[in-house]
Amino acid sequence: MLVLGIESTAHTFAAAVLNESGVILSDVRNSYRAPSGSGIHPREASRHHADVAPHVIKEAIEKSGISIKDIDAIAYSAGPGLGPCLRVGAIVARTLASYYSKPLTPVNHAVGHIELASLLTSSKDPICILVSGGHTAIVAFSQGRWRFFGETLDITIGQLFDQFGRYVGLSSPCGPVIEELASKGTKYIQVPYTVKGNDMSFSGTLTHSKRLLKSYTLEDVAFSLQETAFAMLCETAERALAFTEKDELLVAGGVAANKRLAEMLEAVCKRQGARLYIPPIKYSGDCGPQIAWTGIRQIQAGITIRPEDAFVRQSWRLDQVITPWRY
Amino acid sequence: MIKRGAEADIILGRWMGIRAVYKRRKPRPYMFPMLDDQLRRHRTVREAELLCRAREKGLLTPAIYFVDVENSTITMQYVHGDTLKSLLNNPEDRTLKAMEDMGRILGSLHSVDIVHGDPTTSNFIINSEGLYILDFGLSYISRDIEDKAVDIHLVREVLYSAHPSLYDAAYEYFLKGYEEIVKNASAIIERSGEIEKRGRYSRREWIV
Numbered sequence: 001m002l003v004l005g006i007e008s009t010a011h012t013f014a015a016a017v018l019n020e021s022g023v024i025l026s027d028v029r030n031s032y033r034a035p036s037g038s039g040i041h042p043r044e045a046s047r048h049h050a051d052v053a054p055h056v057i058k059e060a061i062e063k064s065g066i067s068i069k070d071i072d073a074i075a076y077s078a079g080p081g082l083g084p085c086l087r088v089g090a091i092v093a094r095t096l097a098s099y100y101s102k103p104l105t106p107v108n109h110a111v112g113h114i115e116l117a118s119l120l121t122s123s124k125d126p127i128c129i130l131v132s133g134g135h136t137a138i139v140a141f142s143q144g145r146w147r148f149f150g151e152t153l154d155i156t157i158g159q160l161f162d163q164f165g166r167y168v169g170l171s172s173p174c175g176p177v178i179e180e181l182a183s184k185g186t187k188y189i190q191v192p193y194t195v196k197g198n199d200m201s202f203s204g205t206l207t208h209s210k211r212l213l214k215s216y217t218l219e220d221v222a223f224s225l226q227e228t229a230f231a232m233l234c235e236t237a238e239r240a241l242a243f244t245e246k247d248e249l250l251v252a253g254g255v256a257a258n259k260r261l262a263e264m265l266e267a268v269c270k271r272q273g274a275r276l277y278i279p280p281i282k283y284s285g286d287c288g289p290q291i292a293w294t295g296i297r298q299i300q301a302g303i304t305i306r307p308e309d310a311f312v313r314q315s316w317r318l319d320q321v322i323t324p325w326r327y
Numbered sequence: 328m329i330k331r332g333a334e335a336d337i338i339l340g341r342w343m344g345i346r347a348v349y350k351r352r353k354p355r356p357y358m359f360p361m362l363d364d365q366l367r368r369h370r371t372v373r374e375a376e377l378l379c380r381a382r383e384k385g386l387l388t389p390a391i392y393f394v395d396v397e398n399s400t401i402t403m404q405y406v407h408g409d410t411l412k413s414l415l416n417n418p419e420d421r422t423l424k425a426m427e428d429m430g431r432i433l434g435s436l437h438s439v440d441i442v443h444g445d446p447t448t449s450n451f452i453i454n455s456e457g458l459y460i461l462d463f464g465l466s467y468i469s470r471d472i473e474d475k476a477v478d479i480h481l482v483r484e485v486l487y488s489a490h491p492s493l494y495d496a497a498y499e500y501f502l503k504g505y506e507e508i509v510k511n512a513s514a515i516i517e518r519s520g521e522i523e524k525r526g527r528y529s530r531r532e533w534i535v
Binding site: 080134135136137140142143147148149151152153154156188190193195196197198199227228231234235238239241242243244263264265266267268271272315316317318319 | 331332333334355356357358359361362363365366412444445446447449465477478480481484485487488489491492522525526527528
């Protein structure tokens with residue numbers, strides 16, 4: 001089975017072709033770059049997506065070495081994400097499905113991150129840390145769906161880094177630059193550490209860190225901000241491991257590329273006797289394979305929709321997605 | 328060792344000749360040492376203070392024998408019994424009654440402005456005396472509806488994620504107990520719904 005996956009939740013428009021063994025036949029991406037100091041403007045990003053969509057799709061088909069007629073189904077990211085961006089992917093997907101008479105399946109972007117990370121790391125029944133611009137959550141599979149064992153009560157770690165980064169004039173996504181700055185910081189300055197039960201809050205950490213820039217160097221503030229945010233995530237991840245008694249920890253989402261986070265989670269796993277799984281950096285961020293691979297599993301489970309029902313859901317929460325292939 | 332928790336190791340031992348539990352918050356090598364030291368010290372003191380205060384108010388909590396702040400260790404009464412978590416995973420006749428007691432206990436804490444901060448089902452132990460509440464490491468004093476509402480949100484989160492098949496009934500009984508004790512329960516429960524809406528992405532329809 002060959003599935004074309006189309007990703008368009010936020011800054012990246014991407015397409016990929018995968019087969020049912022999980023072999024990535026093609027993987028083409030094109031990302032919208034926001035101007036320095038500003039975030040992703042949904043309308044501007046969606047214009048970018050509409051401009052690049054035909055080229056990205058064409059290239060993904062060509063690179064896979066097949067004809068679009070050989071594709072067995074089309075999968076698209078239906079949410080959660082930015083409405084205008086999601087709509088571009090949905091329109092492209094339903095147009096192709098309708099024109100070529102191919103089955104169509106809507107994929108939850110977060111499930112996509114987890115499924116691709118599972119495929120690439122061969123983890124079986126993990127606690128998954130989903131950490132990106134859209135998510136900061138600790139989830140585990142139980143009784144038919146991914147369930148939350150801790151999450152942010154306000155902004156995500158990706159947003160924390162982006163909003164702090166933009167405040168100092170960087171452009172989104174700011175995570176890699178923050179990591180670089182933090183690695184040069186030496187002084188730890190106290191910033192709010194907010195863990196409520198197994199949930200986290202980062203908005204106070206953000207506000208306070210911005211204020212600290214008046215009195216401390218950017219490197220030291222970035223270091224303190226990153227250390228504190230990751231410590232909150234590690235603490236709650238460790239508690240989720242202890243509570244569920246699972247022995248695998250999987251990291252998915254863009255922030256999985258951060259080396260300091262990987263180092264800290266390695267120490268968490270050592271204490272809890274668990275194994276850490278981190279997918280290759282290339283596949284931690286938004287990409288086509290996450291949609292195509294999840295699409296394959298959905299098609300195999302019989303989940304398809306008619307082109308006229310190819311809607312998007314901007315707030316499609318992970319624990320609302322039924323994932324029958326995981327039982 | 329009884330349990331290697333995420334925060335602390337729970338070790339069974341003796342103190343002045345009686346059976347006791349040593350709860351030791353061990354250093355977390357993944358955290359920056361200064362942050363870790365602060366958290367462990369702060370939580371040890373807070374836990375001891377609020378365990379005592381809850382016990383003074385007549386709730387079943389382990390009695391404190393000794394607090395060693397330097398080693399972030401609390402020595403306390405050993406409480407035998409089953410956790411509410413195991414009771415929900417293997418339901419018995421007494422399970423829903425225990426949920427009602429959980430509501431009463433959290434309600435009693437809120438009535439005296441103690442916010443528990445981590446009301447997960449593994450922090451309640453049931454035995455012939457009744458339902459005990461443990462682990463006050465994240466507790467604090469607050470009169471704020473918002474803070475109490477977070478406790479309610481956390482109860483719903485653990486029931487929905489860890490015990491989904493019993494969610495409806497368990498939460499109903501929890502509420503029954505909670506509303507029996509807390510005067511402004513409806514305002515707190517309503518706020519907990521708002522907290523959920525503030526989070527990332529839409530929630531399923533909670534029974535509020």
